[in-house]
Amino acid sequence: MEDSRIGLPIGVTLDRFIKRFQDDFPYATGELSQLLRDIALAGKVVNREVNKAGLINLSGSIGSDNIQGEDQQKLDVLANIRFIRAFTKGGEAGAIISEEDEKVIDLHNRGKYIIAIDPLDGSSNIDVNVSIGTIFSIYRRLSPVGTPVTKEDVLQPGTNQVAAGYLLYGSSTMLVYTTGKGVNGFTYDPTLGEYFLSHQDMRIPDDGKIYSINEASCLGFPDPVNEYLTYCHEHAHNSRYIGSLVADFHRNLLKGGIYMYPTTATYTTGKLRLMYECNALAFVVEQAGGMASTGNSRILEIVPNNVHQRCPIFIGSKVMVERLESYFM
Ligand code: AHG
Ligand code: MN
Numbered sequence: 001m002e003d004s005r006i007g008l009p010i011g012v013t014l015d016r017f018i019k020r021f022q023d024d025f026p027y028a029t030g031e032l033s034q035l036l037r038d039i040a041l042a043g044k045v046v047n048r049e050v051n052k053a054g055l056i057n058l059s060g061s062i063g064s065d066n067i068q069g070e071d072q073q074k075l076d077v078l079a080n081i082r083f084i085r086a087f088t089k090g091g092e093a094g095a096i097i098s099e100e101d102e103k104v105i106d107l108h109n110r111g112k113y114i115i116a117i118d119p120l121d122g123s124s125n126i127d128v129n130v131s132i133g134t135i136f137s138i139y140r141r142l143s144p145v146g147t148p149v150t151k152e153d154v155l156q157p158g159t160n161q162v163a164a165g166y167l168l169y170g171s172s173t174m175l176v177y178t179t180g181k182g183v184n185g186f187t188y189d190p191t192l193g194e195y196f197l198s199h200q201d202m203r204i205p206d207d208g209k210i211y212s213i214n215e216a217s218c219l220g221f222p223d224p225v226n227e228y229l230t231y232c233h234e235h236a237h238n239s240r241y242i243g244s245l246v247a248d249f250h251r252n253l254l255k256g257g258i259y260m261y262p263t264t265a266t267y268t269t270g271k272l273r274l275m276y277e278c279n280a281l282a283f284v285v286e287q288a289g290g291m292a293s294t295g296n297s298r299i300l301e302i303v304p305n306n307v308h309q310r311c312p313i314f315i316g317s318k319v320m321v322e323r324l325e326s327y328f329m
């Protein structure tokens with residue numbers, strides 16, 4: 001059988017790539033492929049809005065807080081609308097979990113997939129023209145289509161993800177995703193309106209020199225994290241922190257590094273959200289040969305009890321995450 005990691009050549013379109021690998025999915029009926037296309041299309045729309053934000057009065061806050069108590073930006077709200085609309089119209093989704101919606105959006109028995117999404121990540125960077133992103137996780141529902149979506153359908157551990165990835169609205173716009181058979185990256189060409197395969201079978205370097213953390217909160221970090229930071233300081237590491245998880249993660253995926261958001265004095269259970277930030281990137285990083293940990297355990301094995309729950313995260317190159325974990329032992 002042909003190894004699906006030896007894929008199509010660089011430059012092939014996303015659509016052709018999805019079609020080529022559709023048959024690799026167990027029980028494939030084309031719905032997961034369609035979901036990925038829906039995400040890619042909504043991403044094009046959001047990309048257009050992000051690019052024009054300064055021109056069409058889309059910068060700035062909307063003047064309300066989301067469920068996290070965080071100031072919602074206009075583009076947070078707009079991106080949420082774009083993705084929810086794509087999933088609702090498509091018919092493949094049974095329920096949607098979004099950072100911007102307190103309650104799970106129940107699509108009334110319709111589709112067989114559950115989607116968790118951070119429609120716009122790094123939104124404090126919108127107004128200053130710095131990279132932002134979208135993060136998504138896709139699960140297959142456990143209960144049969146046609147019956148009401150259950151709590152167990154929604155609160156699945158990350159190990160159950162069937163696909164996950166992110167869009168990065170950066171110096172170029174990229175879609176990076178996995179369906180559990182490696183990680184591939186596609187670059188969007190706005191002049192053609194197409195994504196093209198640009199990063200085939202992405203592998204994160206086993207070790208690296210970059211660490212990414214908001215070090216200003218160090219007084220509230222657990223001791224093992226500060227001890228690991230001292231190790232980084234003593235071993236000629238580089239500190240790089242954009243403040244957009246997707247962008248920090250993507251750089252470290254390509255160059256080797258570790259991204260950390262530990263518990264802090266302000267965020268006593270961590271800041272980042274398990275279901276629509278951590279799990280997706282944990283799936284991607286593991287598929288690329290890296291690791292994602294809470295310091296003590298594998299992110300993907302956490303069974304959520306709340307769709308908006310937070311967790312500490314240490315994610316990136318294997319050797320770096322293992323070293324960080326050794327300080328927790
Ligand atoms: P979001 O914009 O979706 O709320 O996510 C913000 C997150 C993440 O993108 C980023 O890495 C982190 O918050 C930055 O937090 P600090 O400003 O506390 O460093
Ligand atoms: Mn986010």
Ligand code: MN
Nearest residue numbers: 099118120121
């Ligand atoms: Mn967000």
